[in-house]
Amino acid sequence: MAVTLKEIARIADVNISTVSRALNDSPLITLETKEKILAIAERMNYFPNSLARGLVSHKSETIGIILPKIFFLQGPFFSEVLSGIEQVSVKNGYNILIASATGKKQEKNFPFNLTRAKRIDGMLIINEQQRIRNLLALKKESFPFVFLNRFIKDTQINCVASDNVQGGHIATQHLTRLGHKRIAVITGSLKMAASHERLQGYRAALEEAGIPFDRRLVQEGLFEQGIESGVECATRLIEQSPLPTAIFAFSDEIAIGVMQVVKSKGLKIPEDIAIIGYDNIEYSAHLSPPLTTISQNPFTIGSASCQMLIDILSEKKVENNHIRISVNLVIRESCGYKQKKRA
Amino acid sequence: MAVTLKEIARIADVNISTVSRALNDSPLITLETKEKILAIAERMNYFPNSLARGLVSHKSETIGIILPKIFFLQGPFFSEVLSGIEQVSVKNGYNILIASATGKKQEKNFPFNLTRAKRIDGMLIINEQQRIRNLLALKKESFPFVFLNRFIKDTQINCVASDNVQGGHIATQHLTRLGHKRIAVITGSLKMAASHERLQGYRAALEEAGIPFDRRLVQEGLFEQGIESGVECATRLIEQSPLPTAIFAFSDEIAIGVMQVVKSKGLKIPEDIAIIGYDNIEYSAHLSPPLTTISQNPFTIGSASCQMLIDILSEKKVENNHIRISVNLVIRESCGYKQKKRA
DNA sequence: CTGAAAGCGCTTACAG
DNA sequence: CTGAAAGCGCTTACAG
Numbered sequence: 001m002a003v004t005l006k007e008i009a010r011i012a013d014v015n016i017s018t019v020s021r022a023l024n025d026s027p028l029i030t031l032e033t034k035e036k037i038l039a040i041a042e043r044m045n046y047f048p049n050s051l052a053r054g055l056v057s058h059k060s061e062t063i064g065i066i067l068p069k070i071f072f073l074q075g076p077f078f079s080e081v082l083s084g085i086e087q088v089s090v091k092n093g094y095n096i097l098i099a100s101a102t103g104k105k106q107e108k109n110f111p112f113n114l115t116r117a118k119r120i121d122g123m124l125i126i127n128e129q130q131r132i133r134n135l136l137a138l139k140k141e142s143f144p145f146v147f148l149n150r151f152i153k154d155t156q157i158n159c160v161a162s163d164n165v166q167g168g169h170i171a172t173q174h175l176t177r178l179g180h181k182r183i184a185v186i187t188g189s190l191k192m193a194a195s196h197e198r199l200q201g202y203r204a205a206l207e208e209a210g211i212p213f214d215r216r217l218v219q220e221g222l223f224e225q226g227i228e229s230g231v232e233c234a235t236r237l238i239e240q241s242p243l244p245t246a247i248f249a250f251s252d253e254i255a256i257g258v259m260q261v262v263k264s265k266g267l268k269i270p271e272d273i274a275i276i277g278y279d280n281i282e283y284s285a286h287l288s289p290p291l292t293t294i295s296q297n298p299f300t301i302g303s304a305s306c307q308m309l310i311d312i313l314s315e316k317k318v319e320n321n322h323i324r325i326s327v328n329l330v331i332r333e334s335c336g337y338k339q340k341k342r343a
Numbered sequence: 344m345a346v347t348l349k350e351i352a353r354i355a356d357v358n359i360s361t362v363s364r365a366l367n368d369s370p371l372i373t374l375e376t377k378e379k380i381l382a383i384a385e386r387m388n389y390f391p392n393s394l395a396r397g398l399v400s401h402k403s404e405t406i407g408i409i410l411p412k413i414f415f416l417q418g419p420f421f422s423e424v425l426s427g428i429e430q431v432s433v434k435n436g437y438n439i440l441i442a443s444a445t446g447k448k449q450e451k452n453f454p455f456n457l458t459r460a461k462r463i464d465g466m467l468i469i470n471e472q473q474r475i476r477n478l479l480a481l482k483k484e485s486f487p488f489v490f491l492n493r494f495i496k497d498t499q500i501n502c503v504a505s506d507n508v509q510g511g512h513i514a515t516q517h518l519t520r521l522g523h524k525r526i527a528v529i530t531g532s533l534k535m536a537a538s539h540e541r542l543q544g545y546r547a548a549l550e551e552a553g554i555p556f557d558r559r560l561v562q563e564g565l566f567e568q569g570i571e572s573g574v575e576c577a578t579r580l581i582e583q584s585p586l587p588t589a590i591f592a593f594s595d596e597i598a599i600g601v602m603q604v605v606k607s608k609g610l611k612i613p614e615d616i617a618i619i620g621y622d623n624i625e626y627s628a629h630l631s632p633p634l635t636t637i638s639q640n641p642f643t644i645g646s647a648s649c650q651m652l653i654d655i656l657s658e659k660k661v662e663n664n665h666i667r668i669s670v671n672l673v674i675r676e677s678c679g680y681k682q683k684k685r686a
Numbered sequence: 687c688t689g690a691a692a693g694c695g696c697t698t699a700c701a702g
Numbered sequence: 703c704t705g706a707a708a709g710c711g712c713t714t715a716c717a718g
Contacts, residue, residue, distance in 0.1 A: 002459065004711060015689045020713060028687060047452070047459035051397045052711035055694045060394065062440070062462075079422055086443055095462070097405070098439040100429055109390070116345065116390035118695090119405075119438070227629055256629060283626050286570055286599060347695060358705045363697060371703060395695035398710045461711090691716085700707085 003046045011044075012037050023048065054118065062095040063309060064120035066110075068127040076281060077298050078126070081148070084302020085124060092310050099123075110134055115143045122309045124148055144312045146305045150193045151322065158312070158321040160305035164194050167294045167327040168201025168248075171276050174292070174329055175246045176209035178336065180274060183211070184244035186233040186254050188223035195220075198250055198278070217244055221254050230257020238265055245273060246335070252277035252284045252293055259287060259334075270336030280330050290332035300325050346389045354387075355380050366391065397461065405438040406652060407463035409453075411470040419624060420641050421469070424491070427645020428467060435653050442466075453477055458486045465652045467491055487655045489648045493536045494665065501655070501664040503648035507537050510637045510670040511544025511591075514619050517635070517672055518589045519552035521679065523617060526554070527587035529576040529597050531566040538563075541593055541621070560587060564597050573600020581608055588616060589678070595620035595627045595636055602630065602677075613679030623673050633675035643668050 005023075009016040014033065021029045022037035023046075054060045065085065089096055097120050100106065106113065111134055114120060122144035125135075135157055138145050146158040175183050185202055187195040203213055219233035230249060237244055238261060247262075249255035255277030262273050269275055269289055277284055280295030304323050311318050348366075352359040357376065364372045365380035366389075397403045408428065432439055440463050443449065449456065454477055457463060465487035468478075478500055481488050489501040518526050528545055530538040546556055562576035573592060580587055581604060590605075592598035598620030605616050612618055612632055620627060623638030647666050654661050 002711090006711080016711090017690080017713080018688060021688090024713080030687065033687085045455050045459070047456050049398070049711050050460040050462050051394045051403065052461075052694090053713075055392070055394045055398060055696090055711080056713045058694085076419075086441065090443055090449070096441040098429065098441060100433055106433070112388050113390050116388070117393040118395075119393050226625070253625075256626070260629065282569070282596075283599075286603070345695090349695080359695090360697080360706080361704060364704090367697080373703065376703085392695050395710090396697080398695080398712090399697045401710085687718105689716105689718085692714090694712085696710085698708090700705105702703105702705085 002049075003044045004049070008037065008040055008044065008046060012040050058118070060095075060119055060121050061093060062097050062120045063089055063306065064097045064099045064114055064123040066114075066123055066125045066127060067098065067100045068129055077279065077296070080298035081126065081302035084299040084304075085306040086302075088303045088306035088310065094121075094310065111138050111141075111143065115141050122146075122313050124305050124309060144309060146309045146312075148301060148305050151324075155322065158308060158318070160301055160308060160323045160325065162194075162296045162298075162301060163324045163326055164197030165201040165204070166324075167278065167296070168198030169205045170201075170327070170329050171198075171248050171278065171294050172202045172205035173208070174331070174335060175248065175274060175276065176205060176211065178246075178274065180246040181211055182214075182217065182242065182244040183246045183248060184217040184219070184237050185248045186219045186221045186230065186237075186250060186258065188221060188250050188254075190220050192223070195250060202248065216240065221250065223251055223254075226251065226253030227257040227260075230254035231261055232257075234258040234261035238262070238267075243273065246275070247273060248276050248278075250278050252279045252281045252291060255284075255291055255293070255334075256287065259291075269334055274335040276335055284330075285332065287334070289334050292332045292335040293330050295328045295330050297325050297327065345392075346387045347392070351380065351383055351387065351389060355383050401461070403438075403462055403464050404436060405440050405463045406432055406649065407440045407442045407457055407466040409457075409466055409468045409470060410441065410443045411472055420622065420639070423641035424469065424645035427642040427647075428649040429645075431646045431649035431653065437464075437653065454481050454484075454486065458484050465489075465656050467648050467652060487652060489652045489655075491644060491648050494667075498665065501651060501661070503644055503651060503666045503668065505537075505639045505641075505644060506667045506669055507540035508544040508547070509667075510621065510639070511541030512548045513544075513670070513672045514541075514591050514621065514637050515545045515548035516551070517674070517678060518591065518617060518619065519548060519554065521589075521617065523589040524554055525557075525560065525585065525587045526589045526591060527560040527562070527580050528591045529562045529564045529573065529580075529593060529601065531564060531593050531597075533563050535566070538593060545591065559583065564593065566594055566597075569594065569596030570600040570603075573597035573602075574604055575600075577601040577604035581605070581610075586616065589618070590616060591619050593621050595622045595624045595634060598627075598634055598636070598677075599630065602634075612677055617678040619678055627673075628675065630677070632677050635675045635678040636673050638671045638673050640668050640670065 005016040005019045009019045019037055022034040099114055124146050126148045139156060146160060149161050151159045151161050172183060187199060189195060206213055219236060221229040221233045234257060247258050249258050255275055258275055259269060262269055267273055277291045277293035280293045284291040284293050308318055348359040348362045352362045362380055365377040442457055467489050469491045482499060489503060492504050494502045494504050515526060530542060532538060549556055562579055564572040564576045577600060590601050592601050598618055601618055602612060605612055610616055620634045620636035623636045627634040627636050651661055
């Protein structure tokens with residue numbers, strides 16, 4: 001029923017190894033036989049059984065994407081990362097297998113359930129919480145992988161991540177340059193490396209501007225809570241006196257919550273309080289006032305990590321295995337850039 | 344190097360077929376030998392080579408997800424669908440392979456490149472534009488698949504989709520019940536079935552309310568353009584006289600654009616013009632005024648379709664192979680529900 | 687350049 | 703209940 005090498009060999013009246021050579025562009029075959037065989041294969045709609053092929057070649061031509069939790073799939077950030085991965089993988093003839101590390105069984109068996117099943121050639125791990133122990137197990141098996149969205153100190157481990165330190169830095173610098181001195185910050189969970197790194201950039205920028213760090217201006221929010229979290233934290237900040245003159249939110253969604261609180265108190269943005277966000281979500285340009293923010297490049301995180309993995313799989317030299325993806329400052333109106341310039 | 348049945352058999356001092364039986368819970372084995380073998384397998388961190396297993400069992404335990412374009416990955420809708428698929432597939436021990444139908448080669452070879460490669464057992468096709476011809480080819484190969492997010496008339500083809508007719512209907516009905524007679528509508532591309540179906544619901548609701556259909560109140564927008572498209576179409580609508588008293592946008596993003604235009608003209612929402620959206624994106628609750636909208640259930644679309652496919656793969660009876668996922672009306676303030684009730 | 691054979695790591699009838 | 707053998711559909715040394 002299924003079209004196999006055997007079937008094609010029978011029709012072409014050659015051995016199956018000859019058919020295999022024709023299909024694999026082997027030099028060990030005359031152009032004539034090759035063309036005859038390819039014509040037959042095409043006519044029969046032949047496609048190789050990738051299981052059989054993989055069993056002998058030890059390659060599946062598939063990249064595994066390891067996700068922490070399903071909820072990570074939500075939000076435009078991950079979608080963009082996935083798009084980047086997808087573009088590079090398709091271009092290089094690789095398939096993508098989504099393997100969530102969710103569930104007790106999966107977690108217990110990770111990574112052997114994946115490395116030994118031979119279904120994937122390498123993996124891209126998107127997992128803030130991934131236990132280092134697991135990564136070392138992978139390393140010991142010398143299974144190719146790239147860790148996304150967070151840097152591991154171990155230089156043996158390949159990483160691609162957004163430059164959060166830079167992001168925290170340029171956002172804060174933008175505010176200090178506009179003359180702000182009391183700059184509050186609303187982080188994501190302090191369990192996440194991203195929060196710490198951005199905070200590090202924030203402190204560096206303060207120091208450069210000669211502004212002492214004030215712990216009371218730091219509120220710990222939650223990325224998952226988004227707007228709600230922004231409302232809560234901003235409410236606490238607004239009770240302080242003197243008021244902060246600027247608030248740096250570690251996500252645009254948090255910033256949206258902040259804007260709601262600030263406006264509801266009758267304060268003007270940016271005149272009374274400047275606000276800067278992080279992520280440049282689509283809606284941020286349509287807020288009132290349009291939100292100044294940091295734009296990450298999730299697509300590039302995806303494409304760069306996938307390219308690195310494919311380079312490793314094809315045994316190309318990888319010059320730099322700790323790639324930091326730059327972020328950009330997107331200036332709109334919530335920090336009053338234009339106004340100050342004119343003044 | 345790799346742990347195989349052979350290796351385990353050698354250590355347990357039995358034949359590899361006995362090892363296979365132990366691992367596969369076969370009744371043809373004594374509890375004693377089974378336990379001995381399982382202990383060894385666990386200690387050695389054995390996991391079966393899924394390629395070899397699949398080659399003989401003719402099952403890959405993998406579900407393919409076919410996407411039209413990478414850009415489809417963006418937006419919360421698809422992410423939710425994917426989450427639903429993921430939850431059901433993980434629970435049933437299935438992996439997910441993402442196979443984009445993008446690229447000339449892929450498009451030309453679809454679906455044989457997938458069905459014949461034996462990498463997947465069935466597929467979920469998320470593809471508004473997917474050519475019917477391809478679906479028939481799949482059907483002819485009797486390859487299991489479910490078509491998502493659109494209904495195909497052919498009852499032989501399994502479909503799971505949002506009830507767009509219902510959505511168009513209840514949104515419009517909400518407006519007619521509030522007394523509106525001039526209800527404009529901004530669709531998505533009329534090339535998309537979703538637009539037509541919602542329009543069908545819109546017309547049905549008008550008819551029920553005894554309101555004649557007026558072609559001039561229908562503007563064709565573009566889902567991809569979102570806010571921009573809403574701005575454009577609303578601008579055209581606002582030039583009409585008499586003005587529509589309500590605007591039904593086929594996406595929340597379009598509705599956001601509409602709100603901007605309406606406000607910029609000095610018109611009040613909902614007093615001068617009521618606005619209703621579609622999708623219930625996260626931000627819609629935080630607009631001013633909060634947007635009344637239709638919420639779809641993308642997670643359920645994903646989980647229901649995946650369950651249907653798995654039922655088919657496990658040869659369970661599928662009672663209904665055309666599943667329509669209901670939508671809900673989310674009443675907020677942009678149509679002035681509360682106000683009218685009080686008045 | 688082509689063919690015959692071995693083998694990738696499994697499962698599953700077939701003997702016993 | 704266990705083992706020996708065949709076979710899934712390929713690739714790739716080894717002969718010729």
